[in-house]
Amino acid sequence: MSANARKNNAHILAQDNDVLIQANALNRYYGDYHAVNDFNLTLKKGEVLGLLGPNGAGKSTTMQMLTGNISPSSGDVLIAGINLIEEPELAKAAIGYLPEQPPVYKDMTVAEFLKYCAALRGIAKGQRNNLINNASDRCGLQDVSKKLIGNLSKGYQQRVGIAQAILHQPKVVIFDEPTVGLDPLQINQIRQLIRELGEDHAVILSTHILPEVQAVCDRVQIINRGETVFADSFEKLAKRHFGSNLLVSFNGSIDAQLIENLTHVESVKLLDSMADQNRYQIIFDQDSNLQNHATDIFKLAVKQGWELVELSPQTETLEQIFMDLVYSDTKPQQAEITNVSKELVNE
Amino acid sequence: MNNIFTIAITEFKRMFNSPFAWSVLAILQFILGMIFLTRIDDFTGFYQQQIATIENAPGATFFIVSPVYLWAGIIMLAVMPILTMRSFAEERMNQTLTLLRSSPLSSLQIVLGKYLGLLLFVILFIAMLSLLPIALSYGTEIDWGMIFTSSLGLFLLLASFTAAGIFLSSLTSQPVIAAISTFGFLMFLVMLYLSGGSQTNGSELFIYLSHFSHFETFVRGVIDTSDIVYYLLFIVGFLVLAVRKLDNDRLLG
Numbered sequence: 001m002s003a004n005a006r007k008n009n010a011h012i013l014a015q016d017n018d019v020l021i022q023a024n025a026l027n028r029y030y031g032d033y034h035a036v037n038d039f040n041l042t043l044k045k046g047e048v049l050g051l052l053g054p055n056g057a058g059k060s061t062t063m064q065m066l067t068g069n070i071s072p073s074s075g076d077v078l079i080a081g082i083n084l085i086e087e088p089e090l091a092k093a094a095i096g097y098l099p100e101q102p103p104v105y106k107d108m109t110v111a112e113f114l115k116y117c118a119a120l121r122g123i124a125k126g127q128r129n130n131l132i133n134n135a136s137d138r139c140g141l142q143d144v145s146k147k148l149i150g151n152l153s154k155g156y157q158q159r160v161g162i163a164q165a166i167l168h169q170p171k172v173v174i175f176d177e178p179t180v181g182l183d184p185l186q187i188n189q190i191r192q193l194i195r196e197l198g199e200d201h202a203v204i205l206s207t208h209i210l211p212e213v214q215a216v217c218d219r220v221q222i223i224n225r226g227e228t229v230f231a232d233s234f235e236k237l238a239k240r241h242f243g244s245n246l247l248v249s250f251n252g253s254i255d256a257q258l259i260e261n262l263t264h265v266e267s268v269k270l271l272d273s274m275a276d277q278n279r280y281q282i283i284f285d286q287d288s289n290l291q292n293h294a295t296d297i298f299k300l301a302v303k304q305g306w307e308l309v310e311l312s313p314q315t316e317t318l319e320q321i322f323m324d325l326v327y328s329d330t331k332p333q334q335a336e337i338t339n340v341s342k343e344l345v346n347e
Numbered sequence: 348m349n350n351i352f353t354i355a356i357t358e359f360k361r362m363f364n365s366p367f368a369w370s371v372l373a374i375l376q377f378i379l380g381m382i383f384l385t386r387i388d389d390f391t392g393f394y395q396q397q398i399a400t401i402e403n404a405p406g407a408t409f410f411i412v413s414p415v416y417l418w419a420g421i422i423m424l425a426v427m428p429i430l431t432m433r434s435f436a437e438e439r440m441n442q443t444l445t446l447l448r449s450s451p452l453s454s455l456q457i458v459l460g461k462y463l464g465l466l467l468f469v470i471l472f473i474a475m476l477s478l479l480p481i482a483l484s485y486g487t488e489i490d491w492g493m494i495f496t497s498s499l500g501l502f503l504l505l506a507s508f509t510a511a512g513i514f515l516s517s518l519t520s521q522p523v524i525a526a527i528s529t530f531g532f533l534m535f536l537v538m539l540y541l542s543g544g545s546q547t548n549g550s551e552l553f554i555y556l557s558h559f560s561h562f563e564t565f566v567r568g569v570i571d572t573s574d575i576v577y578y579l580l581f582i583v584g585f586l587v588l589a590v591r592k593l594d595n596d597r598l599l600g
Contacts, residue, residue: 067449068448068449068597069445069448069449069597070596070597070598071597071598088451088453089451089452089453090451092449092450092451092452093451095449097445097449099442099445099449100442101441101442101445103442103443103444103445103446104443104446105361105443106441107361107364107365108361108364116353116357117446117450119349119350119353119357120350120353120354120446120447120450120451120452121450121451122349122350122451164446
């Protein structure tokens with residue numbers, strides 16, 4: 001089989017090798033429950049995708065489908081051009097997967113375990129030691145390689161899980177919440193590792209920690225209740241939601257009307273006034289250049305002799321965007337509930 | 348094929364990473380050693396005089412060693428489920444099955460790997476058991492042919508226990524349930540044997556279906572191909588079911 005596999009791999013290498021993961025219209029039902037609805041994804045080499053969503057959104061189910069742990073009810077998955085459902089063994093050789101719970105045997109030492117994984121992935125004997133050393137280095141496991149996995153802390157077990165996923169240098173790496181249980185220093189190391197991996201692999205990671213996505217991902221796909229509610233590059237997400245607002249603060253009172261009279265200004269809102277300081281939010285119309293507006297405000301302040309103490313763009317955090325997207329989706333349902341309760345009250 | 352052996356050998360080694368396999372082997376050896384001793388006692392004190400006058404009488408092997416093999420089979424009814432429960436149920440419980448599932452392996456390779464790993468343990472157990480007749484051979488003449496058939500029979504019997512245990516272990520994520528249901532199933536087949544041999548309502552079919560009836564002929568020193576075929580069918584049947592179950596997990600799990 002391995003000779004055959006090599007031939008096939010060569011054949012695929014000859015083709016366009018850029019698209020490493022292609023998922024078409026994936027659906028998954030658990031009984032009547034529609035866990036994942038029409039999931040589409042194209043991921044190229046060198047891209048890191050963040051898969052976001054609240055609990056029970058279908059992230060893990062999606063990842064299990066992409067790694068061949070469960071079959072989709074409909075739709076198909078191509079890993080580096082190989083159909084995961086028709087040729088699972090061949091396709092799986094190109095995947096490294098870290099599930100939510102690191103799949104490690106607690107009664108083995110780290111070195112034994114990685115050796116076993118290398119053998120399972122069909123790595124030639126001569127290369128095994130090299131690859132194991134490489135993965136241990138990258139995950140900082142050299143010092144504990146002779147320890148039983150069961151005796152390691154959660155963070156180290158997680159690192160063993162990551163090491164097993166990248167051991168065979170798969171083209172596609174899929175991490176389900178990789179930084180859970182790690183301390184801040186380790187989190188940084190793992191993020192660094194993911195960024196490194198992102199250079200010559202295709203990486204998917206799911207997480208609850210939004211800054212993590214901001215830190216390592218090029219693209220974001222947000223899933224809510226099985227449906228994709230947002231899928232685009234990170235920059236577009238940022239552009240869509242960041243910075244059409246400015247925050248300004250002045251010492252002493254000012255005439256807000258003067259600001260409102262400026263071009264492109266839609267509205268001026270007094271946010272808070274503490275002691276002598278007044279803080280305003282200035283909202284501009286959509287297609288405007290924030291930098292120019294800041295200059296305008298500054299000039300106006302100089303002209304009027306206002307004591308400007310803050311002038312900054314208002315950036316929405318990813319968290320807010322996320323809440324927005326997920327929340328706006330749940331709104332109709334909540335509205336229904338309120339209607340129902342109103343009806344109940346009326347009765 | 349390499350993958351199957353990789354899994355088998357790792358599974359086998361992992362059993363010895365904890366005190367589990369060691370203590371199972373030690374306790375089995377102790378109990379069977381005790382049974383062996385009592386049989387020697389009985390033989391030297393009673394049977395020896397009884398058969399002294401009979402021509403072509405069965406020898407020491409028949410009186411001492413065969414019962415030990417029979418007892419080994421009976422004791423393993425309770426021990427084998429504890430060994431097989433780990434194969435899939437424990438992996439499910441610890442969520443480590445994902446490792447094998449996401450490696451480039453087929454369900455058949457996974458099941459065969461686990462099965463062969465347990466068979467290695469069975470072989471080790473039988474090898475340790477055969478130390479008893481070897482010890483006896485210093486004092487008397489041993490019928491090695493009978494030892495061979497008994498060992499072969501015990502191996503096939505335990506291999507069939509293992510196959511059933513692996514299948515039942517693949518059905519659940521609770522090792523205890525896997526063990527208890529395997530024990531129940533193995534005991535059910537023993538019940539078939541007992542009820543089939545009943546004086547009033549005996550049934551040839553029941554006796555044929557039970558695994559112990561086929562083991563008995565081996566212990567008597569007879570190799571009957573129909574018995575071998577019975578065990579092979581039993582084993583293949585349950586392994587196929589286990590493979591089907593794993594494949595199904597992907598669709599329904």
